[in-house]
Amino acid sequence: MMSRPCPIVFDLDGTLIDSAPDIHACVSAVLRQHHITPLPLPRVRSFIGGGVELLWSRIIAACSIDPVHRPALIAAFMARYHDATALTRMFPSVIEVLGRLADAGHPMGICTNKPMGPTLQVLDHFGLSHLFPVVVGGDTLPQKKPDPAPLRLALERLGTVDGNALFVGDSAFDAHCATAVPVPFLLYSGGYRLSPVAELPHDGVFDHFDALPDLVAETLMARPRSA
Ligand SMILES: O=C(O)COP(=O)(O)O
Numbered sequence: 001m002m003s004r005p006c007p008i009v010f011d012l013d014g015t016l017i018d019s020a021p022d023i024h025a026c027v028s029a030v031l032r033q034h035h036i037t038p039l040p041l042p043r044v045r046s047f048i049g050g051g052v053e054l055l056w057s058r059i060i061a062a063c064s065i066d067p068v069h070r071p072a073l074i075a076a077f078m079a080r081y082h083d084a085t086a087l088t089r090m091f092p093s094v095i096e097v098l099g100r101l102a103d104a105g106h107p108m109g110i111c112t113n114k115p116m117g118p119t120l121q122v123l124d125h126f127g128l129s130h131l132f133p134v135v136v137g138g139d140t141l142p143q144k145k146p147d148p149a150p151l152r153l154a155l156e157r158l159g160t161v162d163g164n165a166l167f168v169g170d171s172a173f174d175a176h177c178a179t180a181v182p183v184p185f186l187l188y189s190g191g192y193r194l195s196p197v198a199e200l201p202h203d204g205v206f207d208h209f210d211a212l213p214d215l216v217a218e219t220l221m222a223r224p225r226s227a
């Protein structure tokens with residue numbers, strides 16, 4: 001099925017890449033440095049999606065850490081996180097499907113709550129940088145998703161003028177951000193979502209990237225260009 005090209009913006013962690021093992025490893029190393037027992041991977045994974053500050057708020061609460069240590073913990077984490085790619089994997093078929101969407105003429109961007117430093121490192125590591133001329137990170141603006149500002153900036157930089165665009169993500173942060181913009185939202189159900197699919201506003205859902213090109217085409221056909 002062919003789709004007319006429109007800008008597509010992607011979330012990163014839990015959508016294109018499974019980065020939780022690296023984030024967990026960095027968190028565990030920092031906790032051990034501070035003589036705190038590390039948390040299991042599923043617990044840390046459940047804290048991902050809102051950016052580094054929210055991740056550490058949740059860790060500090062879960063481990064009953066004195067908040068006075070917060071700046072030192074975050075600084076130690078960022079020193080490890082900025083180039084942590086060894087345990088990260090792309091989800092199946094991501095590279096092939098992004099290539100197909102790019103070949104079909106879709107301008108593509110990233111809108112992530114991950115800080116720009118590690119975002120650019122991981123895109124480079126997986127050879128994805130050339131596919132994304134627009135990258136908005138968690139520290140690009142004062143606001144993070146679900147605030148609509150970062151996604152609006154990504155869409156504006158991709159030259160969206162008539163609201164004819166799509167956002168693809170994995171979490172409640174993404175779903176509510178897309179609603180606030182507003183822009184149609186395609187939910188990848190294989191990421192770090194905590195809520196049931198039915199509880200997240202979405203225009204389409206997919207559990208494997210092979211299904212994304214047809215879902216993009218169907219979503220665009222269902223919506224008139226001026227919608
Ligand atoms: O790093 C995070 O907490 C979230 O990143 P994401 O917006 O790419 O899911």
Ligand SMILES: [Mg+2]
Binds near residue numbers: 049171192
């Ligand atoms: Mg995500």
